[in-house]
Amino acid sequence: MPTMLDELCRPGSIRVEFQPIVQLREDGPHLYGFEALSRGPRGTTMELPSVMFEYARRKGRENEIDRLCIATAMMAASSLPPEPIISINVHGSTLSNTPRFAEGLIEGALAHGIAPERLMIEILEHRTLWVMEAVHATLQELREAGIRIAVDDLGGGASNYRMFVDCRPDHVKIDRYIVHGCTGDRYRLASLRSIVALANACDAVPVAEGVEDADDLAAVRALGIDCVQGWHFGRSLPASEIDASEFLH
Amino acid sequence: MAKRILIVDDQDSILHAVNRFFTRAGFVVDCAHELEEAEALVTHIAYDLVIADLSLSEQGSTEGLEIVRYVRRCCPHTRVIILTAYGSPSIESEALRRGCDRFVLKPKSLSDLVKIAAELTGSAA
Numbered sequence: 001m002p003t004m005l006d007e008l009c010r011p012g013s014i015r016v017e018f019q020p021i022v023q024l025r026e027d028g029p030h031l032y033g034f035e036a037l038s039r040g041p042r043g044t045t046m047e048l049p050s051v052m053f054e055y056a057r058r059k060g061r062e063n064e065i066d067r068l069c070i071a072t073a074m075m076a077a078s079s080l081p082p083e084p085i086i087s088i089n090v091h092g093s094t095l096s097n098t099p100r101f102a103e104g105l106i107e108g109a110l111a112h113g114i115a116p117e118r119l120m121i122e123i124l125e126h127r128t129l130w131v132m133e134a135v136h137a138t139l140q141e142l143r144e145a146g147i148r149i150a151v152d153d154l155g156g157g158a159s160n161y162r163m164f165v166d167c168r169p170d171h172v173k174i175d176r177y178i179v180h181g182c183t184g185d186r187y188r189l190a191s192l193r194s195i196v197a198l199a200n201a202c203d204a205v206p207v208a209e210g211v212e213d214a215d216d217l218a219a220v221r222a223l224g225i226d227c228v229q230g231w232h233f234g235r236s237l238p239a240s241e242i243d244a245s246e247f248l249h
Numbered sequence: 250m251a252k253r254i255l256i257v258d259d260q261d262s263i264l265h266a267v268n269r270f271f272t273r274a275g276f277v278v279d280c281a282h283e284l285e286e287a288e289a290l291v292t293h294i295a296y297d298l299v300i301a302d303l304s305l306s307e308q309g310s311t312e313g314l315e316i317v318r319y320v321r322r323c324c325p326h327t328r329v330i331i332l333t334a335y336g337s338p339s340i341e342s343e344a345l346r347r348g349c350d351r352f353v354l355k356p357k358s359l360s361d362l363v364k365i366a367a368e369l370t371g372s373a374a
Contacts (some may be wrong), residue, residue: 001261004286045279045290055289 017236033085036073066094078112092125102141117146124152176210183215252370257301270359303333321348328369
């Protein structure tokens with residue numbers, strides 16, 4: 001009997017949606033980029049990406065599914081507006097365990113008409129069992145191609161200061177757990193302040209994830225965070241349904 | 250609010266029948282075919298009850314016991330029923346030791362199974 005893994009690997013099974021990342025400037029919000037968010041097959045137990053990757057990890061196939069999601073994202077991103085950056089999630093273990101990862105990513109981007117300079121990879125991890133030499137070499141190749149590096153979900157799960165030190169990111173995506181409801185919560189605000197200081201000290205751009213209302217938006221802006229993502233500005237949508245004009249100034 | 254349950258069985262026909270019956274009885278039902286799929290779901294979704302077949306790969310296998318152990322560790326408030334046609338006192342005792350709430354021998358009517366599920370979850374189904 002075919003397993004759910006077979007279903008995930010079937011062409012067209014994994015879908016990708018894009019959520020806007022917005023930069024707040026004095027003249028208003030500007031579209032900064034789109035984060036590609038993978039979804040499992042509709043109507044299956046794998047529809048939630050957290051479940052899909054948990055399952056793939058338990059089957060020992062996380063890196064394969066990761067690469068499949070990246071390839072799908074690249075294909076879908078080819079129809080997005082040509083300027084905003086395209087941010088793609090990748091597990092640290094995939095960077096560590098995939099020979100010639102950077103080469104494959106760059107070739108994949110070019111094959112779909114996407115300049116590597118438009119790409120950002122968001123590194124996430126659940127267990128930090130990486131071969132650091134391999135990760136460093138891959139990150140170096142990506143940087144040389146102009147690809148931005150972000151640490152994803154900083155402050156949540158295994159995304160911690162060690163990851164920040166190891167990856168030397170250009171961008172720091174702040175976990176929604178810390179951002180959502182930060183207004184009036186001094187523990188969340190203190191955590192945000194600390195991450196902003198960390199990012200600023202290393203010339204990294206902090207990006208607040210999970211901004212869902214005007215209060216949280218005002219709170220993160222007051223802390224000097226100009227790049228935000230969340231339902232306040234837009235939910236994730238398939239590329240074909242995105243109307244970028246509403247963000248473009 | 251409807252109770253959410255996860256049914257784990259490697260046979261499609263059984264999953265389909267149990268899913269339909271429990272859905273009609275007012276439960277919200279997810280289905281999994283394998284141990285890893287069940288564990289992934291339990292990790293990220295809060296279930297009121299997991300109903301798992303003891304054997305998920307071959308006759309005599311005991312993946313269901315792994316599910317009991319995982320559920321107990323990961324979400325202690327979720328109740329667990331193990332179903333099997335090949336039970337033995339030693340396996341039953343091991344299942345209960347691991348924290349299984351009910352060890353049910355097949356054949357069992359779906360109506361009876363719904364009654365047990367309703368009792369364990371405190372639902373009116």
